[in-house]
Amino acid sequence: MTSQFPRTDDVILGPGDDAAVVAAPDGRTVATTDLLVEGRHFRREWSSARDVGHRAVAQNYADVVAMGARPTGLLIGFAAPPELPLAWAEEFTAGVRDECALAGGAVVGGDTVGSDTLTIAITALGDLEGRSPVRREGARTGDVVAYTGHLGLSAAGLALLERSDAAAGTPVGETSAGQAGGALAGEVPVGATDGLAQCLSEHRRPSPPYAAGPEAARLGATAMLDVSDGLVQDLGHVCRASGVCIDLDSNAFRPDPALLEAVGVLGAPAGKAVDAARRLMLSGGEDHALAAVFPPEVRLPEHWHVVGTVGDAPGTGAESSGTRVTVDQNVIENGGWDHFRRD
Numbered sequence: 001m002t003s004q005f006p007r008t009d010d011v012i013l014g015p016g017d018d019a020a021v022v023a024a025p026d027g028r029t030v031a032t033t034d035l036l037v038e039g040r041h042f043r044r045e046w047s048s049a050r051d052v053g054h055r056a057v058a059q060n061y062a063d064v065v066a067m068g069a070r071p072t073g074l075l076i077g078f079a080a081p082p083e084l085p086l087a088w089a090e091e092f093t094a095g096v097r098d099e100c101a102l103a104g105g106a107v108v109g110g111d112t113v114g115s116d117t118l119t120i121a122i123t124a125l126g127d128l129e130g131r132s133p134v135r136r137e138g139a140r141t142g143d144v145v146a147y148t149g150h151l152g153l154s155a156a157g158l159a160l161l162e163r164s165d166a167a168a169g170t171p172v173g174e175t176s177a178g179q180a181g182g183a184l185a186g187e188v189p190v191g192a193t194d195g196l197a198q199c200l201s202e203h204r205r206p207s208p209p210y211a212a213g214p215e216a217a218r219l220g221a222t223a224m225l226d227v228s229d230g231l232v233q234d235l236g237h238v239c240r241a242s243g244v245c246i247d248l249d250s251n252a253f254r255p256d257p258a259l260l261e262a263v264g265v266l267g268a269p270a271g272k273a274v275d276a277a278r279r280l281m282l283s284g285g286e287d288h289a290l291a292a293v294f295p296p297e298v299r300l301p302e303h304w305h306v307v308g309t310v311g312d313a314p315g316t317g318a319e320s321s322g323t324r325v326t327v328d329q330n331v332i333e334n335g336g337w338d339h340f341r342r343d
């Protein structure tokens with residue numbers, strides 16, 4: 001699996017020995033790990049092996065750049081049932097290679113074992129290039145909240161796939177030829193517009209704005225994270241860590257045309273499409289957009305969308321548990337992702 005991975009200048013010793021040796025030009029190493037579990041994070045009927053490879057890298061390197069770091073390397077734990085076709089593993093590896101080419105950073109090692117459940121555990125490394133890490137705890141009253149990347153498209157893609165699944169046995173349309181692991185459910189029908197295809201694609205292969213992480217650090221971001229569980233829920237981590245509140249302005253959320261199209265197909269009445277799309281932008285996870293907090297005087301490039309402001313945390317007492325996120329000053333049911341929720 002490792003022969004096709006290119007080396008980079010950060011790799012002192014690549015795969016093949018007991019461990020790799022990776023340069024840390026800055027003297028510090030950013031390190032993070034995330035798991036992908038079949039059935040929980042992806043389904044082989046919904047995503048090709050290549051998609052899963054792309055996604056595994058994107059999900060991890062999004063965490064690296066959300067610290068303001070440059071991706072340098074990653075290690076892949078691959079646990080697969082014995083009946084997994086070899087072609088699936090090969091296609092997965094190709095997806096990993098191609099996403100690494102986008103994000104930067106080399107595959108420096110991993111481990112492969114048999115397991116009942118197909119599970120991918122990636123550890124990703126990054127270099128801070130002399131900058132301070134952008135943590136969750138630096139947000140201050142008066143700062144502005146902005147995001148860059150997509151919001152809501154992945155959740156819409158997932159909802160489209162769930163819907164096609166619910167329509168048992170009648171996938172939304174065409175199957176894609178040549179995908180390892182067989183045909184995919186939920187292919188967009190011939191003649192369907194690009195919007196639905198874009199939502200499905202963002203779900204299968206999220207496109208984190210990698211360069212914007214180090215950019216935000218250089219611009220002086222006081223806090224940053226990638227949006228994996230939903231914007232409101234994830235900004236809640238910034239509030240708790242920083243001891244502040246965040247109020248989001250619903251009108252600042254301009255839904256992507258692809259998202260508007262998807263919510264229409266998913267059943268939102270025409271007059272409610274913008275509201276439905278905004279709900280997905282606030283609560284949908286897995287786009288791996290970057291959300292960051294900046295001092296108000298920072299001039300932001302236009303791909304950063306300002307959507308809220310940081311305020312004082314409420315005082316002590318029962319209400320104060322919420323160093324919290326509001327939308328137009330209202331507490332909302334955000335519906336972000338919770339792995340341990342019992343439905």
Ligand SMILES: Nc1ncnc2c1ncn2[C@@H]1O[C@H](COP(=O)(O)OP(=O)(O)O)[C@@H](O)[C@H]1O
Pocket residue numbers: 033034063228
């Ligand atoms: N099993 C674990 N052991 C040690 N640290 C963990 C574990 N699970 C999560 N963490 C840490 O808790 C923090 C939050 O994790 P998580 O919610 O998964 O963040 P993210 O959305 O950035 O992946 C991270 O710093 C992570 O390293």
Ligand SMILES: Cc1ncc(C[n+]2csc(CCOP(=O)(O)OP(=O)(O)O)c2C)c(N)n1
Pocket residue numbers: 034035039040041042043059158228229285286337339
């Ligand atoms: C089959 C399937 N069901 C449901 C989801 C939705 N989903 C699974 S995990 C998740 C949240 C993000 O995953 P997590 O492991 O919490 O990532 P982290 O926050 O650690 O980066 C979401 C929205 C999915 N991607 N695939």
Ligand SMILES: [Mg+2]
Pocket residue numbers: 033034035
């Ligand atoms: Mg995690």
